[in-house]
Amino acid sequence: LQPSFGSFIATVVEAEVDEQGDVKLRRVTSAVDTGIAVNPDTIVAQIEGGLIFGLTAALYGEITIAKGRVQQTNFNDYRMLRIDQAPKIDIHIIKSAEVPGGIGETGATAGPPALRNAIYAATGVALRRLPIDRSLIAEKKS
Amino acid sequence: MSRSIRRILLCAAVTVVVVLAAGIWIVRGPDPMAFVNGNEVALAAYKAGDPTGVPVSLSKASLVERGKYLAEAADCMACHTSQGGKDYAGGLGMRLPFGALYSTNITPDKETGIGNYSDQDFLKAVQRGIRRDGARLYPAMPFPSYTYMTDADALAIKAYLFSLPPVRVAVPANTLIFPFDQRWAMGFWSVLFTRDSRFEPDASQSPEWNRGAYLAEALAHCGECHTPRSLALALDNRKKFAGAVTAGWRAFNISSDKATGLGGWHDEDIVSYLSIGRASGHGTASGPMGEAVDHSFSKLTPEDVHSVVAYLRSVPAIASADLPATPAPPAPASHRQGGGTPDPRGKMVFEGACVSCHGWTGESSISPFATLTGAWAVNDPGATNVAQIVISGTKRHTPKDAISMPAFGDAYSDAEIAAVANYVTSRFGRKGSQLTAQDVAELRKQTSE
Numbered sequence: 001l002q003p004s005f006g007s008f009i010a011t012v013v014e015a016e017v018d019e020q021g022d023v024k025l026r027r028v029t030s031a032v033d034t035g036i037a038v039n040p041d042t043i044v045a046q047i048e049g050g051l052i053f054g055l056t057a058a059l060y061g062e063i064t065i066a067k068g069r070v071q072q073t074n075f076n077d078y079r080m081l082r083i084d085q086a087p088k089i090d091i092h093i094i095k096s097a098e099v100p101g102g103i104g105e106t107g108a109t110a111g112p113p114a115l116r117n118a119i120y121a122a123t124g125v126a127l128r129r130l131p132i133d134r135s136l137i138a139e140k141k142s
Numbered sequence: 143m144s145r146s147i148r149r150i151l152l153c154a155a156v157t158v159v160v161v162l163a164a165g166i167w168i169v170r171g172p173d174p175m176a177f178v179n180g181n182e183v184a185l186a187a188y189k190a191g192d193p194t195g196v197p198v199s200l201s202k203a204s205l206v207e208r209g210k211y212l213a214e215a216a217d218c219m220a221c222h223t224s225q226g227g228k229d230y231a232g233g234l235g236m237r238l239p240f241g242a243l244y245s246t247n248i249t250p251d252k253e254t255g256i257g258n259y260s261d262q263d264f265l266k267a268v269q270r271g272i273r274r275d276g277a278r279l280y281p282a283m284p285f286p287s288y289t290y291m292t293d294a295d296a297l298a299i300k301a302y303l304f305s306l307p308p309v310r311v312a313v314p315a316n317t318l319i320f321p322f323d324q325r326w327a328m329g330f331w332s333v334l335f336t337r338d339s340r341f342e343p344d345a346s347q348s349p350e351w352n353r354g355a356y357l358a359e360a361l362a363h364c365g366e367c368h369t370p371r372s373l374a375l376a377l378d379n380r381k382k383f384a385g386a387v388t389a390g391w392r393a394f395n396i397s398s399d400k401a402t403g404l405g406g407w408h409d410e411d412i413v414s415y416l417s418i419g420r421a422s423g424h425g426t427a428s429g430p431m432g433e434a435v436d437h438s439f440s441k442l443t444p445e446d447v448h449s450v451v452a453y454l455r456s457v458p459a460i461a462s463a464d465l466p467a468t469p470a471p472p473a474p475a476s477h478r479q480g481g482g483t484p485d486p487r488g489k490m491v492f493e494g495a496c497v498s499c500h501g502w503t504g505e506s507s508i509s510p511f512a513t514l515t516g517a518w519a520v521n522d523p524g525a526t527n528v529a530q531i532v533i534s535g536t537k538r539h540t541p542k543d544a545i546s547m548p549a550f551g552d553a554y555s556d557a558e559i560a561a562v563a564n565y566v567t568s569r570f571g572r573k574g575s576q577l578t579a580q581d582v583a584e585l586r587k588q589t590s591e
Binding site: 020022060071072074076077078079082083084085134 | 487490493494495535548549550551552553554555557558579
């Protein structure tokens with residue numbers, strides 16, 4: 001559970017880790033309290049998109065620098081979560097009469113810590129850096 | 143000393159010499175053009191037109207212009223320019239199992255290039271592999287091929303190189319391990335495995351064949367990648383042009399074998415492959431061959447390209463046992479049908495990162511350059527080039543509408559690349575590969591940088 005841009009969001013990630021340290025996202029469930037829900041469909045879409053964006057960053061978003069330059073140039077070397085890797089996502093909107101909070105980046109901030117905790121639950125490895133280092137979790141599956 | 147002892151010693155000495163000579167002959171193998179068993183004559187004695195030099199259309203050109211044509215035909219650029227570096231300034235790292243070799247700066251800079259080379263120095267380096275300071279070059283420099291170049295042609299190349307702006311760039315030092323770092327030892331290698339001889343035309347062959355032989359052997363040095371090497375890393379011309387893996391890429395069979403070589407290709411297919419880097423039904427040149435097309439073959443005159451084809455046609459057939467008799471036809475249009483792999487990651491990577499250009503059938507709707515169907519690469523059960531192009535991509539410049547493939551090596555793991563290579567070869571080839579993450583890690587180590 002976290003406060004995020006004036007809203008509150010709680011997220012659970014269900015993930016699998018294989019022997020190579022590859023992470024497969026099974027399911028993500030978020031409950032969000034964003035105050036008065038003016039357009040619930042947009043809220044769901046925003047959270048879904050934000051979660052995928054945040055999970056992409058957690059899984060692949062490494063930027064490296066060599067000779068004073070960022071090495072990543074495009075999506076061939078700066079990977080994104082693809083549609084076939086996207087988890088099933090359930091969003092629950094809490095009924096509320098409070099002032100509306102932010103929803104644009106709320107999902108993005110919720111994905112990485114929830115995934116990190118899922119990996120901890122699956123492997124016992126407490127990651128302290130993102131993006132996820134596959135070599136740290138490979139063969140640590142309990 | 144009694145007569146009999148002397149006789150025994152003499153016999154022993156003769157035996158040693160004969161065995162040594164036979165040993166050297168066996169280890170050394172035939173010369174690159176020995177397969178014709180024809181009638182070699184001195185260049186000066188050959189009257190059916192000069193197979194060396196530039197094409198007739200350039201005969202009135204200046205020395206520098208002629209040198210440019212010949213330097214392109216010899217593809218000096220391929221190795222003497224690093225990725226993102228200045229032309230001919232060297233620094234390309236060739237990674238061998240025993241360390242890295244860096245190509246030299248051949249711009250006319252006096253300190254870091256070859257600005258101080260006299261004509262004789264240049265000839266010695268190009269034709270005999272001996273540096274100006276007397277040190278031996280490693281045969282990464284294809285002097286065993288360039289030795290067939292005429293003095294006039296080598297010096298025209300020198301004139302062209304000296305017409306370029308000098309670039310002051312010191313290339314990194316080689317990182318070879320002992321004993322490969324002992325340059326003097328290359329002297330023995332050179333004595334054993336290289337000839338110091340200029341091109342001799344074959345009077346029993348056509349002028350076109352002779353021109354092709356000169357282009358392919360003395361300049362384009364096809365054998366340096368396409369002929370397998372012996373344990374001593376010398377070209378084994380018993381298996382001339384039968385294909386080999388060089389710098390992490392497989393150079394396929396270009397002997398005249400009907401099924402797995404060029405024997406089944408039409409002349410216009412080979413001409414197209416050399417001129418623009420692709421031929422319908424035979425795939426696209428990528429990696430080192432893509433560079434050879436961009437920097438070298440695409441700059442040759444049509445007559446010269448046809449001469450190379452005439453020469454290639456004459457090389458004896460040697461089959462590649464691991465390749466199928468014919469490449470696989472297009473795959474089904476639906477992803478649900480057609481070859482697949484037990485590892486679901488292969489298809490996952492393919493549908494995420496590959497299918498939008500290459501399509502489910504393998505016949506690209508984006509560009510014929512992205513068509514996989516028909517290429518040896520996807521029919522190779524070793525999947526070397528499929529994995530390699532995923533790792534390092536390919537950048538093409540010829541023709542103008544050619545499209546390039548980005549490198550995916552930094553974003554995907556070895557296991558994912560192995561999985562997608564296995565998926566691609568099983569979907570688009572006759573027989574799927576069984577690459578592992580270790581194989582991919584090994585390939586990454588061999589790629590030039």
